[in-house]
Amino acid sequence: MSGYPSGTMGIDPRAKSAFLWGLVGFLSFLVLVQGYALLVEPIVTIAQALAVGALVGLGAGVGASLLEPRLAARAAHRDDE
Template sequence: MSGYPADAMGLDPRTKSALLWGVVGCLSFLVLVQGYTLFVEPPLSIARGLAVGLAVGVGATIGAYVLEPRIAARAADRPER
């Protein structure tokens, strides 16, 4: 056991990475909506913005979990320059 809290909760590094990418995706979307709202009329209500932000976060989590091994394998097979 390495002493990290994620190990105690049973999260492997791949799952932890995917969840963190999901959080980044969700927060990035919410920041973009808020920035747009500062300059133009709000495109979404607060509730819809949160719902879409959560959907973006879930999509980013799933995408990161599925694509991470493929990208890592592709990077490992790449010849060095």
């Protein structure tokens, strides 16, 4: 449990964090594709970049939701030492 009170309205902080990491991954990929297109030449169309960016964002969000509890437990364990 994340300690989030169940009686209040809103999104769970871990879900919000995973969503935001997914958004960061999505936007970062699009920035990299755009930068490459400005320097060299476009390697994908806009639709292809959006589709691959969505997959990157989904992977980043899922990775964040799976790894965050492990990293939090590891950080708490280090504080005990």
